[in-house]
Amino acid sequence: MTLPGPLNPPSRLLMGPGPINADPRVLRAMSAALVGQYDPFMTHAMNEVMELYRRVFVTSHRQTLLVDSTSRGGIEAAFVSVLEPGDKVLVPVMGRFGHLLVEIAQRCGAEVHTVEVPWGQVAPYELIADAMEKVQPKLLAVVHGDTSTTVVQPFDGLSDLCQRYGTLLYADVTATIGGNEFLTDAWGVDIATGGLQKCLGGPSGSAPVTFSAHAEAVINSRKSIEAGIRAEGDAVASHPIRSNYFDMSMVFEYWSERRLNHHTEATTMLYGARECARIVLEEGLERFQARHLVHGRAMMAGVRGLGLGVFGDVEHKMTNIVGVVIPDGVDGEAVRGHLLQDFGIEIGTSFGPLHGKVWRIGTMGCNARQDAVLTTLAALESVLRREGFGLPAGGGVDEAYRVYAEATA
Template sequence: MQGLHIPQRTIMTPGPVEVHPRVRQAMSNRMLGQFDPAFTSIMDETMERIRQAFQTKNKWAFPVDGTSRAGIEAVMCSLIEPGDKVLIPIFGRFGHLMAEIAERSGAEVFRMHAEWGTVFDPEDVIAEIKKISPKIVGMIHGDTSTGRVQPLEAIGKACRSEDVLLVVDAVATITGMDFKTDDWCIDAVIGGTQKCLSVPSGLAPLTYNDRVEKVIAERKNIEQGLVQRERKPNPRRIHSNYFDLTQLQDYWSESRLNHHTEATHMIYGLHEGLQVVLEEGLEERFNRHRYHEQALTAGLEAMGLKLFGDPASKLTTVTCITIPEGIDGDQVRDFLLQQFGIEIASSFGPLQGKIWRIGTMGYSCRQGNVLQVLMGLEASLIYAGAAVHKGEAARAALDIYTKQIQPSLA
């Protein structure tokens, strides 16, 4: 029997990312009981920090215990009743996931599809909303499988005018790119700890407004028989206890009604991760992510690699690279990991084996990491026999780092 040994890694994937040192330190603190006033005050502070990070004045802003998918499922299964119409515009893997969750909750799901590497013209989505009249539109803001970001403001305002609920997966963008929950008229937003927040995977911070609260309260009254209404039978419907937002509200409210045993140390980590974000400042943080993305993409293109996807809709936090012809992408990734200790990602579905994905998120988004991944990838490609412009990647990135003022890293 040997003790746990964790090798040294530079993580440059679209998630998880490197945990901020202050978060690691916060998570090493002593245990508190979940109803200890010292801990419930931390819960209240965490809620306020989520509001600020999500740019909202919503009453409800709290984390769901579980990965980002847990947050999506909590919102969708709390809102959807059997037979509800749900529109899901899909431009990557995670739209398919949201559609599956909606179907498992009993919804009648309508899908739109955009070619992977592109996003939707908001007017096309708005036209479909008016045609279908769904109860809910579920959208991904930034899909890491394709490295694209979907404009949401016009869609959000159209949903509000049509009395449609807009639920958004912002896991890849919250605190890494601008996201205005209230200004864009978004009713529910789900994030994740393991990406730009630089906290370990295990919580899904979310927020929702009074429009969502009204729907789930009405549904609770129906479930409890306080309101009579004919319900459509649907054998596929799954109504969760653990992911019931009305019960989670009770737990995160002043009444502190017991729902589950809170993951106290994860809350410590989220609390500190949000504090780091707010100390840096949201706009400063967005600028820092753009700055390092610019250095990374300059280096990749100088190396002779081709970026994948429509540049007009590129995610700041994820860069997709077309794998050069004749090169085994998985072998290069494995060589980069084993010889340099640097991890990048492949992709899914129709892009499996065709692109690599490099994340510049949160604490991983810094100059040393960008230069390491450029030099390590260049050496790995040369070893694999690829024709690259030797030495040009680091030079191009350094041109940016030496000629522009670097945003500070909190």
């Protein structure tokens, strides 16, 4: 094998369910020089990241920090730190990522109960309330926005239910954080875990997470400082957390003023995560979300303007993604292939029961903007026409323009 040359990725407009194009400012931040693990600049940057993400999560939770893994690892860090074998967990399953929460909780040895609703629907409060009464779980684990189905789950009343049964409330906000309203404290959420690669406009590989004092206490009751660095008086739990890497009690110590050595913080990813949050807050969280809302609406209107159906409960649609019903007789993968190869535009396929039936088109992060929406709609129209699907000329772009006109009126 000859040695491959330096990287030279093709130009892509990533309008799928994520990862999406990273904001150029995030990539620039990630090219900044490294400093040492305990350099005052580094520990200051860690503290800044905590404060920045408190504002993104709208929380005062002290333990708001990064897990050095993709968003999936953030979920596992939360679950494995909280759950002991045999602990009960309740998961409303509305799509692929509900299944993932079940899967991860089961790997932790938890006794997992589910309520299931058809993909594309939200779980009704009554369904969850009944199951909560029956199961009385240690953890209620809810996907806030499931990109596999494009719907966002209402959290009304969930915190009250959790208080009634002493349950911790967990939210997977990977796909929603930043671009959809999510109020950690106001909604009484104990634990939320996210990722950079959706609305926050960064690369996958770092998971912003937040833990309430209640969650922290549960986790710290299982604390066991590892032998190599244990000091006198340090905790040795009788039933320690079953992971070292994802042991949040030790990660909390690392991010505390004690700075107890754990992993070596992924500096470049931290730089990126810091810039992601900074960009959101510079625009302002509400304006950032409003922007996602208007471009998401424009995309949905454009899809309909092309004569295509929209999948799922649009009353509860996430701002940043739309499910598009693939018309009969159209080869969904052929369309995606032409969009990518000929136009450099990526849209998403689907998982499980929606595979081959639904495309998913995202409008998030720095791609939640007019030119990205209009270009995608025009390209989709071109490809569909060449695939032999009759559709109104310019109907997609026209409808999107109409939404923009209304938004600025």
